[in-house]
Amino acid sequence: MDRWSPEDRSALMARVRNRDTSPELAVRKLAHAQGLRFRVNRRDLPGTPDLVFPRYRLAVFVHGCFWHRHSGCKRATTPKTRQDFWEAKLVRNVERDQQAAAALEGLGWQVMTVWECELKDQASVAQRLLASTRGLPPLSTSVDYG
Numbered sequence: 001m002d003r004w005s006p007e008d009r010s011a012l013m014a015r016v017r018n019r020d021t022s023p024e025l026a027v028r029k030l031a032h033a034q035g036l037r038f039r040v041n042r043r044d045l046p047g048t049p050d051l052v053f054p055r056y057r058l059a060v061f062v063h064g065c066f067w068h069r070h071s072g073c074k075r076a077t078t079p080k081t082r083q084d085f086w087e088a089k090l091v092r093n094v095e096r097d098q099q100a101a102a103a104l105e106g107l108g109w110q111v112m113t114v115w116e117c118e119l120k121d122q123a124s125v126a127q128r129l130l131a132s133t134r135g136l137p138p139l140s141t142s143v144d145y146g
């Protein structure tokens with residue numbers, strides 16, 4: 001178990017505010033608006049993808065830029081206190097993400113990552129979702145678009 005100092009805790013709390021408007025929820029709404037059927041938090045799949053589109057074998061991870069180290073993103077900062085602790089912790093997150101993606105791809109899944117900061121442009125995220133699902137032949141012939 002990690003031990004959290006008061007500084008770590010306050011850094012953490014600053015980043016988990018506003019659960020109702022979480023990036024994950026935003027992506028669910030986008031997918032729903034496109035008429036795409038999905039499941040959430042499939043624990044039987046590597047890394048427990050945030051959204052899974054079984055028909056297209058598409059697994060989507062919605063990643064916070066800080067926790068998952070969005071490369072080149074200004075939100076991927078490192079707290080000023082206890083930098084070694086944070087670096088180690090955040091590097092582990094990235095390693096876990098890479099392992100999960102590789103394992104999913106090994107099982108024949110397509111993996112897509114949506115970064116928190118990308119949700120400023122929801123239309124383009126929706127477009128990527130559609131492209132990822134249209135690019136693949138549906139696994140079933142039944143149609144469930146409204």
Ligand SMILES: [Zn+2]
Pocket residue numbers: 065070073074075115116117118
């Ligand atoms: Zn970012």
